[in-house]
Amino acid sequence: MNVSGLGALVRTSRRQxxxxxxxxxHRAGLSVAALRDIEQGRVKQPRAxxxxxxxxxxGLERADSDALVRAGTPADVIQCGLRVDILGPLRVAVDGVPVDPGGEAQRTLLGVLALSANEEVGHAALVEAARRARPSSSAHGSLSSRxxxxxRRLQPGRAGHGSARMLAAGPAGYRLAVTEDQLDLLAFRRVVARARQERDVGALAKACxxxxYASELWRGEPLADVAVLGNRPAVSxxxxxxxxVVVEYAAVAARLGRHAEVLPHLRQVTDSDPLNEAAHTALMIALSGCGQRDAALAEFDRLRRSLVEELGTDPGPELEAAYRQVLRRDAATEPVTVSTRHRLPPDTPGFIGRSTELHVLRENLDRETRSGTALPICIxxxxxxxxxxxxxxxxxxxxxxxxxxxxxxxYADLRGRSQEPPADPSSVLASLLGIVGVPTDRTPDSVDDRTAMYRDRLHGTRTLVLLDDAESEDQVAPLLPASPDAxxxxxxxxxxxxDGAxxxxxxxxxxxxxxxxLTTVAGPGRLASAPAVPERLVELCGxxxxxxxxAASRLRNSPGHGIGEGPGLLGRARVGREENEPATRDVHAVFGRSYRALDADGRRMFRLLSLHPGADFSAESAAALCDVDPARAxxxxxxxxxxxxxxxxxxxxYQMHDLLAEYARRLTERVDPEPARHAATARVLSCHLPR
Known part of the structure; x- marks a missing residue:
C-alpha cells in the first residue's frame, strides 16, 4: 500500500x-504535526x-493492525528479517516470506529457544529437546549441525542480516536474539505491561x-503443533x-460495560481450561452483561457439577458471588459509590478575586451559545x-x-486525583440516570447504552453539568450531553x-x-499591627x-502567635524543619496525588528538577539532570x-512553582541517595547553561 493509503487508514481508524x-x-506519544504528516501522506516510511x-x-483488531504495518512499510523491505510467532502453532517468516524451519527436531529447538528468547539455553536442555523430538538421534554432536x-533456514536474503547473530552461540549453549517486533511473545508481554499501567492509573478505556490487542496476538495454544513441547513447564x-491476562481484560471490560467484546476470548480460555474458576466467573458476568442471564446460570451449573465430580469440591467464594450477582441481574459492576448530586455544591462565602477569569469564561460561553449548534464545554x-x-x-x-x-x-466528583480510584464512567452514568428519573432496574448494562439514555433524557433541557476533578478524556466523554442547550x-x-472545548x-x-x-480569612484585626507582613506571607505561600x-487559617486559630511571627514559622516549614505543620501536610497531600499519577521516570524527573540551580530550565538541562537523552527528557x-x-x-x-519545588526537594532527600543528587547537580552545572 502506498503512503496515501497509510494516511487514509490511520485517519479512518482514528475517526472510528x-x-x-x-x-x-497525545496518547500515542507523537506530536500533532507528526500525526498530521502521516495522515496527509507526507511520511514515506514511519518508524516501526x-x-x-x-x-x-x-486498539485495532489483528487484521487491521497488520494492514497498518504493511501500509507503512515499503514493499522492498516488508518484514525484512526474521519473524517468529509461538502464540499458537509455530509460524516463521523471513523477509516476509513463510519459511519451514525444518524437521520436528529443528522446530522443537526453535520453540525451546523462543520460549526463552534473548536468554542462553544450555546444551543439555537443547540436546534433550531434540532427542525427545527424534528419539533415534541422541548424539551430542548432532546439536551443532541442527x-x-x-x-540457514532463518537466514534473511539480504546482506547484513546474519542469522548467526539471531542464533548466537554462547559459552554454555545458544540464544535466540530477537526484538519485540520479531517475536509475538515479547510483543504480548510489553502490551500487557502497558495495559496494566493504564488500568492502575484509571485510564480504563485505553487499558481495555x-x-x-494483546489477546488478539494469540492464535491458539502456544506451539500447538510442536507436540514434544506440549507438557513442557514453560509452555504450561x-x-x-x-x-x-484474559481474566484481567474481562474485569476492565466489565467496568466499562463492554461485555460482548471479551466473550470470545473468555470462551477460548474456558474451553481450554474447563475448571478455571476465575475465567468462568468472568464469563458468567460477561454473559449476564450481554443479556444472556440463562446462559450464565447454565455455565455455573456446568462448572459446579464438574468441580464436584472431578475435584470433589464446591465452587469458591468468587464464583458463588458471581452467581448471586447474576441472580440479582447486577452484572454491571458498580465497584465504588460515586459522589453525584442533582444540585451544585454550595458557593464559597467571601469568594476572592478571579474577576478576569470569570469574565473570560462568560465571554466564551456567550460566544458558544450564540452559535447554537454545539454543546458548550469549559475546562x-x-x-x-x-x-x-x-x-x-x-x-x-x-x-x-x-x-x-x-x-x-x-454534579459528579470524578476523583481524578483522589486517594480513591478514579470514578468509573459507567458507575457515574448509573448514578446520574437515577437522578434524572431512570429506575435502577431499567438502567442499561453497557456504558454505550447508558450514555445514549443519558443524552436522550437531557436532550432539549437547559442543564448545567459540573464534572469535578476529571482524570482523562476517556472518563469525561461518556458524560457529555449532546444538546447545545446544556x-x-x-x-x-x-x-x-x-473536541470543541x-x-x-x-x-x-x-x-x-x-x-x-489572607485578610478575609485571618481577619483584618490580626494583620493591622504589621502592615508589611501580609505581602511577605503571600509570597512565602507562592x-x-x-x-x-x-496560612491564614493558622494565624486566625493561633492567637498565641503575633502576626510578625507568621513569616518565620512559614519559612521554617518551607525548609523542612516543620514538615509536620498542618498547613505543610495539607498542601503536600494535595501535591502528592498528582505526583503519584506520574510513572517512575516522571517522578524521578520531578524530584531532580528541584536541584536545578536556575529559575527556569530547558529540556537539555533536564536531560543532564536526569542523565537521559533530550528527546526522552x-x-x-x-x-x-x-x-x-x-x-x-x-x-x-519551563518553571516549577516554589512550593512544588520545595515538595520535590523533600522527596529527593528521602528517595534519592546523596551521591545521586550530587551527580545530578554536577551534570547540569557542567552544561554551563545560563542562569
Missing part, C-alpha cells in the same frame, strides 16, 4: 475510535515504533484497548499467563491547590442566579483535550488577590490559594506539564 488528532497524538504505538492506542541447518506457564485546569473547583462553582452559581440552566444542575464545566489537574488554565493569585484572601488560605517534561507540575515559561523553557 472517536479520537481527534490531538487526542491520538510509531506504527506500533498507533496500533496499540487505536543449529547450523536452522540458521491494550488488553484486547505461558498458557496460564494468557488465561490470567478549567491548573496545578494542585490553585482553586479550580471554587472558580467553577462560583461561575455556575452566577449563571443560575441569572436564570440560565434552570431545568437541571448535575453546559458542561470540567475541572482537572491534567491537560485535557476534548474551551480551556482556561488557572494561575496562582495576583499579590493583591493573595493579600485579600500565591497559591490553598497555601494562602491554610522532553517527553517527561510534557508529562509533568500535563499534570501542571511544571509550567511553560517561554519557548522551550
Amino acid at each position: 475510535a472517536g479520537f481527534t488528532q490531538q487526542e491520538l497524538a 515504533s510509531t506504527l506500533r504505538s498507533l496500533v496499540e492506542t487505536l 543449529i547450523s541447518r536452522l540458521r 484497548a491494550l488488553f484486547r 506457564a505461558l498458557s496460564r499467563e494468557r488465561r490470567a 478549567i485546569q491548573g496545578m494542585p491547590g490553585v482553586g479550580k473547583t471554587r472558580l467553577a462553582v462560583r461561575f455556575a452559581h452566577r449563571l443560575l442566579a441569572e436564570g440560565r440552566y434552570p431545568d437541571r444542575q448535575l 453546559l458542561v464545566l470540567v475541572t482537572s489537574r491534567r491537560a485535557l483535550a476534548l 474551551f480551556t482556561l488554565t488557572l494561575d496562582v493569585f495576583s499579590p493583591a488577590e493573595g493579600k485579600e484572601l 500565591r497559591l490559594p490553598l497555601a494562602v488560605a491554610l 522532553q517527553r517527561l517534561l510534557d508529562q509533568l506539564a500535563d499534570e501542571h507540575l511544571v509550567v511553560v515559561a517561554a519557548r522551550n523553557r
Whole structure:
C-alpha cells in the first residue's frame, strides 16, 4: 500500500475510535504535526515504533493492525528479517516470506529457544529437546549441525542480516536474539505491561484497548503443533499467563460495560481450561452483561457439577458471588459509590478575586451559545491547590442566579486525583440516570447504552453539568450531553483535550488577590499591627490559594502567635524543619496525588528538577539532570506539564512553582541517595547553561 493509503487508514481508524488528532497524538506519544504528516501522506516510511504505538492506542483488531504495518512499510523491505510467532502453532517468516524451519527436531529447538528468547539455553536442555523430538538421534554432536541447518533456514536474503547473530552461540549453549517486533511473545508481554499501567492509573478505556490487542496476538495454544513441547513447564506457564491476562481484560471490560467484546476470548480460555474458576466467573458476568442471564446460570451449573465430580469440591467464594450477582441481574459492576448530586455544591462565602477569569469564561460561553449548534464545554485546569473547583462553582452559581440552566444542575466528583480510584464512567452514568428519573432496574448494562439514555433524557433541557476533578478524556466523554442547550464545566489537574472545548488554565493569585484572601480569612484585626507582613506571607505561600488560605487559617486559630511571627514559622516549614505543620501536610497531600499519577521516570524527573540551580530550565538541562537523552527528557517534561507540575515559561523553557519545588526537594532527600543528587547537580552545572 502506498503512503496515501497509510494516511487514509490511520485517519479512518482514528475517526472510528472517536479520537481527534490531538487526542491520538497525545496518547500515542507523537506530536500533532507528526500525526498530521502521516495522515496527509507526507511520511514515506514511519518508524516501526510509531506504527506500533498507533496500533496499540487505536486498539485495532489483528487484521487491521497488520494492514497498518504493511501500509507503512515499503514493499522492498516488508518484514525484512526474521519473524517468529509461538502464540499458537509455530509460524516463521523471513523477509516476509513463510519459511519451514525444518524437521520436528529443528522446530522443537526453535520453540525451546523462543520460549526463552534473548536468554542462553544450555546444551543439555537443547540436546534433550531434540532427542525427545527424534528419539533415534541422541548424539551430542548432532546439536551443532541442527543449529547450523536452522540458521540457514532463518537466514534473511539480504546482506547484513546474519542469522548467526539471531542464533548466537554462547559459552554454555545458544540464544535466540530477537526484538519485540520479531517475536509475538515479547510483543504480548510489553502490551500487557502497558495495559496494566493504564488500568492502575484509571485510564480504563485505553487499558481495555491494550488488553484486547494483546489477546488478539494469540492464535491458539502456544506451539500447538510442536507436540514434544506440549507438557513442557514453560509452555504450561505461558498458557496460564494468557488465561490470567484474559481474566484481567474481562474485569476492565466489565467496568466499562463492554461485555460482548471479551466473550470470545473468555470462551477460548474456558474451553481450554474447563475448571478455571476465575475465567468462568468472568464469563458468567460477561454473559449476564450481554443479556444472556440463562446462559450464565447454565455455565455455573456446568462448572459446579464438574468441580464436584472431578475435584470433589464446591465452587469458591468468587464464583458463588458471581452467581448471586447474576441472580440479582447486577452484572454491571458498580465497584465504588460515586459522589453525584442533582444540585451544585454550595458557593464559597467571601469568594476572592478571579474577576478576569470569570469574565473570560462568560465571554466564551456567550460566544458558544450564540452559535447554537454545539454543546458548550469549559475546562478549567491548573496545578494542585490553585482553586479550580471554587472558580467553577462560583461561575455556575452566577449563571443560575441569572436564570440560565434552570431545568437541571448535575454534579459528579470524578476523583481524578483522589486517594480513591478514579470514578468509573459507567458507575457515574448509573448514578446520574437515577437522578434524572431512570429506575435502577431499567438502567442499561453497557456504558454505550447508558450514555445514549443519558443524552436522550437531557436532550432539549437547559442543564448545567459540573464534572469535578476529571482524570482523562476517556472518563469525561461518556458524560457529555449532546444538546447545545446544556453546559458542561470540567475541572482537572491534567491537560485535557476534548473536541470543541474551551480551556482556561488557572494561575496562582495576583499579590493583591493573595493579600485579600489572607485578610478575609485571618481577619483584618490580626494583620493591622504589621502592615508589611501580609505581602511577605503571600509570597512565602507562592500565591497559591490553598497555601494562602491554610496560612491564614493558622494565624486566625493561633492567637498565641503575633502576626510578625507568621513569616518565620512559614519559612521554617518551607525548609523542612516543620514538615509536620498542618498547613505543610495539607498542601503536600494535595501535591502528592498528582505526583503519584506520574510513572517512575516522571517522578524521578520531578524530584531532580528541584536541584536545578536556575529559575527556569530547558529540556537539555533536564536531560543532564536526569542523565537521559533530550528527546526522552522532553517527553517527561510534557508529562509533568500535563499534570501542571511544571509550567511553560517561554519557548522551550519551563518553571516549577516554589512550593512544588520545595515538595520535590523533600522527596529527593528521602528517595534519592546523596551521591545521586550530587551527580545530578554536577551534570547540569557542567552544561554551563545560563542562569
